[in-house]
Amino acid sequence: MPHKLFPSQQPNEKIYLVFREHWFRLAVKFSVVGLLMLIPVLIQTFLVDFSLMFNSDDSKLLISLIGQIYYLSLFLALFLIWVLYYLNLGVVTERRLVDIDQHGLLKHEVSELSLDSIQDVSSETIGIFGNLLDYGTVYIQTAGARERFEFDKIHHPKKVASIIISLHELRKRKGSRP
Amino acid sequence: MEILSLIINTVFYLIVGTLAFVSFLGIYILIKYGRTPVISFFVAISYASVFFLSFIGAFFTLQRLL
Numbered sequence: 001m002p003h004k005l006f007p008s009q010q011p012n013e014k015i016y017l018v019f020r021e022h023w024f025r026l027a028v029k030f031s032v033v034g035l036l037m038l039i040p041v042l043i044q045t046f047l048v049d050f051s052l053m054f055n056s057d058d059s060k061l062l063i064s065l066i067g068q069i070y071y072l073s074l075f076l077a078l079f080l081i082w083v084l085y086y087l088n089l090g091v092v093t094e095r096r097l098v099d100i101d102q103h104g105l106l107k108h109e110v111s112e113l114s115l116d117s118i119q120d121v122s123s124e125t126i127g128i129f130g131n132l133l134d135y136g137t138v139y140i141q142t143a144g145a146r147e148r149f150e151f152d153k154i155h156h157p158k159k160v161a162s163i164i165i166s167l168h169e170l171r172k173r174k175g176s177r178p
Numbered sequence: 179m180e181i182l183s184l185i186i187n188t189v190f191y192l193i194v195g196t197l198a199f200v201s202f203l204g205i206y207i208l209i210k211y212g213r214t215p216v217i218s219f220f221v222a223i224s225y226a227s228v229f230f231l232s233f234i235g236a237f238f239t240l241q242r243l244l
Contacts, residue, residue: 076200108211
């Protein structure tokens with residue numbers, strides 16, 4: 001049995017697009033943690049030599065212990081950043097749009113929108129990196145309870161918006177056929 | 179000295195316990211909601227191994243300290 005991308009996926013449902021947040025956003029978050037990892041090394045090299053500051057072995061061991069816990073926390077941060085990136089997913093199928101959001105560790109949200117209830121699709125690219133690397137947000141206006149559906153910071157937002165519009169048109173034509 | 183070692187021990191286990199709990203939660207949601215079980219499992223095992231080894235390293239440093 002094939003693995004389902006989202007809970008209500010039908011066995012014969014054709015999937016057109018699966019996307020996550022743009023890799024650049026992940027790289028920025030990883031870089032911040034990388035810089036935090038460099039801070040103790042930079043302090044040790046350019047500002048304070050801990051081995052000269054603390055003469056006793058106990059003090060050195062204590063500094064080493066604090067360093068190990070600090071790096072353990074940063075390693076956990078890297079893991080969580082990747083997990084949240086991996087679990088946040090957008091899916092476009094022949095019938096619906098699915099937005100799977102993992103907000104922190106304790107909130108998992110799966111929102112679905114039928115292609116039939118789409119009223120308007122727009123895309124937005126903001127900032128230097130957004131324009132250079134072609135990532136942005138796709139907004140989908142609906143007639144349903146959740147008025148605006150959005151896929152945030154995804155790659156090729158214009159292409160994704162045009163594919164959603166094409167699928168919506170295709171579905172409308174199929175639906176209006178006698 | 180006894181009180182100091184008790185404080186260091188308590189602080190160490192509190193911090194590492196919190197980190198381990200958050201890691202466990204992360205691994206749990208990764209395995210529960212991950213779309214590709216092989217990737218989720220591989221990443222979870224790799225992370226857990228590195229975390230455990232780092233914890234062992236920190237634990238031995240603590241033992242040498244006390």
